[in-house]
Amino acid sequence: MRGEVFMRSPVLKKINEEARRTGNKVFANPRNAAAGSLRQLDPRITAKRPLTFFCYGWGVLEGGELPGTHLGRLQQFKEWGLPVSDRVKLCDSPDEVLAYYHKVEEDRPTLGFDIDGVVIKVNSLALQEQLGFVARAPRWAVAFKFPAQEQMTFVRDVEFQVGRTGAITPVARLEPVQVAGVLVSNATLHNADEIERLGLRIGDKVVIRRAGDVIPQVVNVVLSERPNDTQEVVFPTHCPVCNSDVERVEGEAVARCTGGLICGAQRKEALKHFVSRRALDVDGMGDKIIDQLVEKEYVHTPADLFTLTAGKLTGLDRMGA
Structure with a gap:
């Protein structure tokens, strides 16, 4: 049988509450939670997570x-x-299909799980076989996606995060706003080029969208409502964490901290x-444990993890007896 495994929103909330309590990473959305649960190397972890399955094919x-x-x-x-799913419905005309699409879109906030559209299929199996497939999809089915939900808010600041490879990513700190049921x-x-493309300044009013109903992104700046006191976004020339030089290789969009493992963030x-x-x-x-180990300077390289003593570990938050 073929179908989809997913996680209901209340279940995700409980899992994330437990993750915060134990200092583990929380899931950004139900889609990531379901995929992460299925990919666990230990099946006992997967078994503990209440997943739901809907059959849609064979x-x-x-x-x-x-x-x-x-x-x-x-x-x-x-x-x-x-x-x-009890939402499966037989429609007799294009108008009926469209009406049902809008009905599901209207009911979407109360479903208790995330969806991003409706799949429309030819009902006759003989006609399905006659229509066949293209390279990666059937000709007898089409996904009718819902438009991404958008909201307007203000950019309160732009901060710069340093990743594992030293990539420096600008992040807009926004006036919190609800987008598709999530507080953003x-x-x-992304990078300096994207800021320039948007023409974004700190203090601007912007349109926010959850791309694929998952990743928040700035769609555009509302220039007609730009406040008088906006400030230019200045990309750092030195790492905001370790103060090492920031380099941008010609032809690349990403600027990087040159500090390597000297940089606490990297x-x-x-x-x-x-x-x-x-x-x-x-x-x-x-x-949370890794953050403490670095901040207390117990660990500087991965090899240092193997020389940690019980005394150092039990002195960390969430690791004591």
Whole structure:
């Protein structure tokens, strides 16, 4: 059977509350939470997370009499006890399809889980087979996406974050605003070229959108409502964390701190990557623990993690007896 695994919004809220309590990384959205849960190397962790599955299709079905329509088979699956969305509807005309699309869009905030559109399919399986596929998708189905939700707010400041590779990313600090049911207070500005393209200044009124209903981004500046006291965004020439020189290689959009592991920010991000599930997968070594280890200067390189004593670890917040 084919379908989609997802996480309901109340479940995500509980998981993130527990992550904050234990000093672990929170999930940005239900989509990341569901994907991260399925990719766990330890199936016991996945089993503890309440995931939901909706069946919407099938691979190969052989034997027995089966309905000749897509809806008929979904109803058959439901009779077999498989989970099928109760939002599946048969429409008889394009107008009815459009009306149902708008109905789901209207009901979207109360569903209890995130969706970004409606999939419209040809009901007749014989016609589906006749229509066939293009390279990566069927000709008999189309995803009718909802428009991204947008809101206006003000840029209160622009800060510069330093990543694991030294990349310096400008981040807009916003007057908090609700966008698609999520309180947004930050939005990435990517790089100096993007700031120049937008013509953005600190204090500007801007339009915010959650791209793919997930990542907050600044769409444009409302120039007609620009306040008189806006300030230019000045890209740093020295790292805001370690004061090392910032370099931008010709032809690249990203500026980088040249400090390497001397830079506290790069050190933290490198260590977080080192202990992450994709690397050593060190259980219990969350972001908050790494932050403390670097700030207390217990760890300067990944090798230092292997020489930590129990005394140092138990002195950290969330690690004591």
